[in-house]
Amino acid sequence: MRETFTKGMARNIYYGGGVFFFLVLIGLTVDTVRGLPKTDNSQNLTEEVAAGKRLWEINNCIGCHTLLGEGAYFAPELGNVYTRFGESTDAIKGFIMSRPKDGIPGRRSMPQFNFTPDELEEIAQFLKYVDGIKVARDWPPNKEG
Amino acid sequence: MKYQSQSIAKLYFIAAIGLFVGQILFGVTLGLQYVIGDFLFPEIPFNVARMVHTNLLIVWLLFGFMGSAYYLVPEESERELYAPWLAKLMFWIFLIAGALTILGYLMVPYATLAEITMNDLLPTMGREFLEQPTITKIGIVIVALAFLFNIGMTILTGRKTVISLVLLTGLIGLAVFFLFSFYNPDNVVMDKYFWWFVVHLWVEGVWELIMAAMLAYVLIKVTGVDREVIEKWLYIIIAMALISGLIGTGHHFFWIGAPDYWQWLGSIFSAIEPIPFFMMTLFAFNVVNKRRRDHPNKAAVLWALGTAVMAFLGAGVWGFLHTLAPVNFYTHGTQITAAHGHMAFYGAYVMVILTMISYSMPLMRGKQAGNARAQVIEMWSFWLMTVAMVFITLFLTGAGILQVYLQRYSDTPLGFMATQDKLEIFYWAREGAGVIFLIGLFLYIYSFFAKGEDVVMPEAAVAS
Numbered sequence: 001m002r003e004t005f006t007k008g009m010a011r012n013i014y015y016g017g018g019v020f021f022f023l024v025l026i027g028l029t030v031d032t033v034r035g036l037p038k039t040d041n042s043q044n045l046t047e048e049v050a051a052g053k054r055l056w057e058i059n060n061c062i063g064c065h066t067l068l069g070e071g072a073y074f075a076p077e078l079g080n081v082y083t084r085f086g087e088s089t090d091a092i093k094g095f096i097m098s099r100p101k102d103g104i105p106g107r108r109s110m111p112q113f114n115f116t117p118d119e120l121e122e123i124a125q126f127l128k129y130v131d132g133i134k135v136a137r138d139w140p141p142n143k144e145g
Numbered sequence: 146m147k148y149q150s151q152s153i154a155k156l157y158f159i160a161a162i163g164l165f166v167g168q169i170l171f172g173v174t175l176g177l178q179y180v181i182g183d184f185l186f187p188e189i190p191f192n193v194a195r196m197v198h199t200n201l202l203i204v205w206l207l208f209g210f211m212g213s214a215y216y217l218v219p220e221e222s223e224r225e226l227y228a229p230w231l232a233k234l235m236f237w238i239f240l241i242a243g244a245l246t247i248l249g250y251l252m253v254p255y256a257t258l259a260e261i262t263m264n265d266l267l268p269t270m271g272r273e274f275l276e277q278p279t280i281t282k283i284g285i286v287i288v289a290l291a292f293l294f295n296i297g298m299t300i301l302t303g304r305k306t307v308i309s310l311v312l313l314t315g316l317i318g319l320a321v322f323f324l325f326s327f328y329n330p331d332n333v334v335m336d337k338y339f340w341w342f343v344v345h346l347w348v349e350g351v352w353e354l355i356m357a358a359m360l361a362y363v364l365i366k367v368t369g370v371d372r373e374v375i376e377k378w379l380y381i382i383i384a385m386a387l388i389s390g391l392i393g394t395g396h397h398f399f400w401i402g403a404p405d406y407w408q409w410l411g412s413i414f415s416a417i418e419p420i421p422f423f424m425m426t427l428f429a430f431n432v433v434n435k436r437r438r439d440h441p442n443k444a445a446v447l448w449a450l451g452t453a454v455m456a457f458l459g460a461g462v463w464g465f466l467h468t469l470a471p472v473n474f475y476t477h478g479t480q481i482t483a484a485h486g487h488m489a490f491y492g493a494y495v496m497v498i499l500t501m502i503s504y505s506m507p508l509m510r511g512k513q514a515g516n517a518r519a520q521v522i523e524m525w526s527f528w529l530m531t532v533a534m535v536f537i538t539l540f541l542t543g544a545g546i547l548q549v550y551l552q553r554y555s556d557t558p559l560g561f562m563a564t565q566d567k568l569e570i571f572y573w574a575r576e577g578a579g580v581i582f583l584i585g586l587f588l589y590i591y592s593f594f595a596k597g598e599d600v601v602m603p604e605a606a607v608a609s
Contacts, residue, residue, distance in 0.1 A: 007373060010380035011307075018387040025391045028410070032338065032403050039402045040334040050331040057271025057329075058259040063192025068401050069478030070337065071273055074179070074191050076561035077478060101187070108182030108562070111190050113256075130333055136408060139400035141475060141553040144560050 039134040052126025055119055064110070067130060069139070074108065077145025082131035084143045089124035096120060146508045148219040150226035155509045156236050157212025158502045162590065164205035164243070165495075169583050171198040176576040180569055189251065196250050196276045202490065203274065204243045207285075209498030210319075210355055211239075214296050214312060216505045217362050222303025228295050235291045242284040246277055268329055272340055275326045282326055289320040307376040308365075311383060312358035318351030334402040341397045348489070349393060349460075353386040353421065356456070356497045360449060363504045364429065367446050368436035378428045382421050389417035396468045400477055408470040415468040419461030422493075429453035441600040442507060442514035444523040444592075448500035451531060455492025463488055463538065475553050480568070481545035488538040491530075499589075506593070518597030522588060529585030536578035544571035 036042070056062075064075035076084075085091035096115065103109040115123065146152065171194050178184045178191050185194070219226050226232060249258045255271070262278035264270045269279045277285070293316060300309045325342040361379045365372060395411025429450050440446060463485040467476040476482070503523065507515045515523065552564040559567075 005377075007377040007380065010377045010384065014380045014384035014387070017384050018391075021388055021391040025394065028392070028395075028406075029338075032398070032407075033335070035404050036332075036334055036402070039404075040332055041402075042332055045331060053331055053333065054268060057268065058256045058264060060192045060196065060255040060271050060276060062271065062273045063195050063255075063276075064190075066478040067333070068337065070397075070401070071478070072192065072195055073478065073480060073483055074195070103183045103186040106181065106183055108178070108191070108565075109186065111187055133334060133402040135400050135402050136405050137400075137474060139474060139477065142558050144552050144558045144564075 041129055041132040041134070044129050044132055046125070046129075048122050048125045049129040052122035052124070052129075055115070055123050056126055059113055066145075068133070068135065075110065077140060078127055079130050079133075079135075080140060080143060080145055082128045084145065089121070089128055092124040092127055093120040096123065146220075146505075148225050150229040150232075151216045151219050151505075152509050153226065153229055153232045153236070154212040154216035154505060156233070157208045157215065158506060160236070160240055161205045161208040161212060161498065162502070164201050164208065166586060166590070167247075168198055168201035168205060169579075169586055171195075171201065173576070173579045173583055176572070176579045179572040180576065193250055193255070196255075197247055199274055200250070200276060201247065204239075206494050206498065208239070209494075209501070210316070211235075211292055213359050213498065213501040213505075214292070214316065216501070216509075217312065217359065218296050218299050218309055219303075221306045221309040221362070222299050224299065224303040226295060227298035227302070231291055231295050235288050235295075238284070239288045242281055242288075246281045249278065250276075267327065269327055272326075272329065272336070274344060275340070279327075282323075285323065286320070289323065293317060293320055306372075307379060308358050308362050311354050311361075311379060315351045315354030315358065318354065319347060322346045322351065337401045338398065338403060341394055345394045345397055346391075348494075349390045349418065350387065352494060353390065354383050356452075356493055357382050357386070357421075357425065359497050359501050360425065360429065360452065363445060363449050363500055364432045366504060367440040367442060367449065368432050369438040369440075370432045370435055374435075375432060378424070378432070382424045382428060385417070385421035385424060389414055389420060393418050396470075396473065399470050399473055412469045416465060418468070419457065419465050422457040422461035426453040426457045440514070442504060442520070444515065444520045444527070445500060445504040447524055447527055448496060448503045451527060452492065452496035452500050455488065455496055455531060455534070457492070458535075459485070459488030459490070459492035459538070463542075466542075475549045476545065479545045479548050479553075480541045480571075481549070484538045484541035484545055487541065488534055491534045496531075512599060514600045515592065516595070516597035516599050519592050519595040520600070522595050523592035526585045526589035526592060529588060530582050533578045533582035533585060537575050537582065540571045540575040540578060544568040544575070547571070 062071040064072050066073060066077045068079040069077065081092060082089070096113065097120065099110045099112045101112045174185065174189070175191065175194050175198055178194065215226060215232055253261070258278060259270050262280050264279055267279045269282055270276060296316065297313060300313055322343055325339050328339050330336050357379055361375050364370065365375050392410055393415040395407040396415040398407035398411060430453070433446060433450060467473050467481050467485065507513065514520065547568055548564055551559045551567060552561060
């Protein structure tokens with residue numbers, strides 16, 4: 001690099017730029033969090049949904065599936081599964097219940113988690129709630145996820 | 146090696162390499178599960194193997210960062226490590242906690258692990274990359290604090306160099322942003338938004354500071370180029386990393402329910418994110434071309450140049466490929482993301498740690514550089530792993546493009562599983578490349594034990 005561009009200038013760009021854009025990120029974060037109630041479907045965030053989220057977590061669903069595109073890419077997107085399954089929580093519950101304990105020969109298969117009826121309902125309600133989040137451009141591009 | 150306490154790094158590096166092997170064994174397993182869906186089912190289902198694969202990566206990279214810091218900081222600070230005993234103690238605590246966590250993943254169902262570790266008290270489990278039980282997360286914080294204290298005290302009571310201060314800033318950032326892993330609200334949008342404060346601000350933020358500092362250190366050592374020149378490069382690289390990467394977080398906020406302005410901000414700023422990586426490439430080649438000495442450790446120079454190139458390709462080019470919102474609309478959460486993730490982690494963080502190990506390990510074993518035969522073997526392992534990773538990335542990219550077309554772009558979209566069946570050939574090819582990577586890794590380990598004639602350092606090159 002040229003001599004006219006000194007180490008001191010480079011250092012100032014680092015400190016100045018770093019601090020400035022960190023503050024911008026904080027500002028945008030405050031704005032984002034304030035605006036979220038418009039899109040985040042929090043009006044439907046019931047106790048049941050929260051319990052469903054916990055079940056989603058402690059069974060590591062994200063280890064195979066994506067949720068709003070984030071997670072593993074081994075199994076279908078579930079952020080819109082409620083729509084894909086014809087807006088039926090029963091269809092979701094039926095699918096989860098029917099997984100064979102020993103899998104399907106040669107194929108990928110979801111484990112059998114032996115959920116109680118209450119737990120099944122909680123998971124289904126959680127997935128319905130996520131489907132209700134207003135995502136930009138209604139991502140994903142189509143119902144296949 | 147000038148200071149006795151630097152040799153603590155050896156422990157950390159050995160553990161890192163051991164865990165690296167575990168990570169790749171599980172990677173090859175996962176690759177096989179992509180094509181033989183019931184492989185190891187239900188004993189080790191995909192989600193468990195993946196969790197082991199990614200968590201081993203994170204843990205061994207942390208071992209690598211800590212080891213590198215323990216090697217680099219005493220020499221930069223011109224004094225012994227503040228508390229060598231603490232570094233050794235933390236090593237064993239971290240290793241045992243890490244091993245227990247991985248065993249927990251493998252031995253009991255994840256839900257049982259959550260119950261045993263009382264996840265209910267402070268639920269943090271079950272989010273991608275942050276699957277560790279809460280108690281392990283607390284352990285990580287304790288280890289990180291003890292580590293920062295040790296490194297920080299060494300730096301503050303010794304010579305302060307730009308490299309050690311940048312490294313310290315990056316490591317503090319690493320610890321601070323990890324605290325967001327304890328925040329797990331019921332609101333999925335909030336959860337996702339702040340989850341990225343760990344994941345993105347690590348790998349596309351503070352880790353870049355750590356990486357750049359480590360690379361700068363090795364380049365000073367192997368080229369003998371003036372510190373002033375290198376420090377100027379270092380500042381400008383990390384400046385660009387933060388300027389682009391902080392608001393660049395926005396490229397993760399496109400489709401999670403965050404406001405629409407993130408589409409613009411995320412696209413524009415993340416389009417700048419390749420620049421610091423490109424500058425790292427320029428920097429490495431520039432400095433090596435201007436070298437004042439030919440360091441006998443050719444393998445370390447190869448790793449240093451390699452990481453600069455591969456980080457740019459993996460993080461820069463493959464990141465840019467799908468970061469613009471209109472493109473990401475189609476590619477988000479497909480094999481394109483997987484392709485980028487693999488080459489970015491390998492090119493930036495795996496390779497920079499292997500650079501550091503390559504440079505420092507011979508010194509800790511009382512030699513300037515590995516013997517000629519060992520270096521040739523190490524360089525073979527470099528090429529095998531690196532070329533294999535390029536092919537893993539290309540095959541996954543092929544799979545991703547086809548997946549996007551079949552499942553999202555075509556007028557008659559196929560379902561997820563029907564699409565996956567059509568990608569099989571790419572997955573088999575990726576698995577083949579994965580096996581080559583594993584062979585490269587075994588060769589890498591063998592290089593530490595290969596016997597041969599010692600390489601002698603020219604007298605003039607020993608200085609500084």
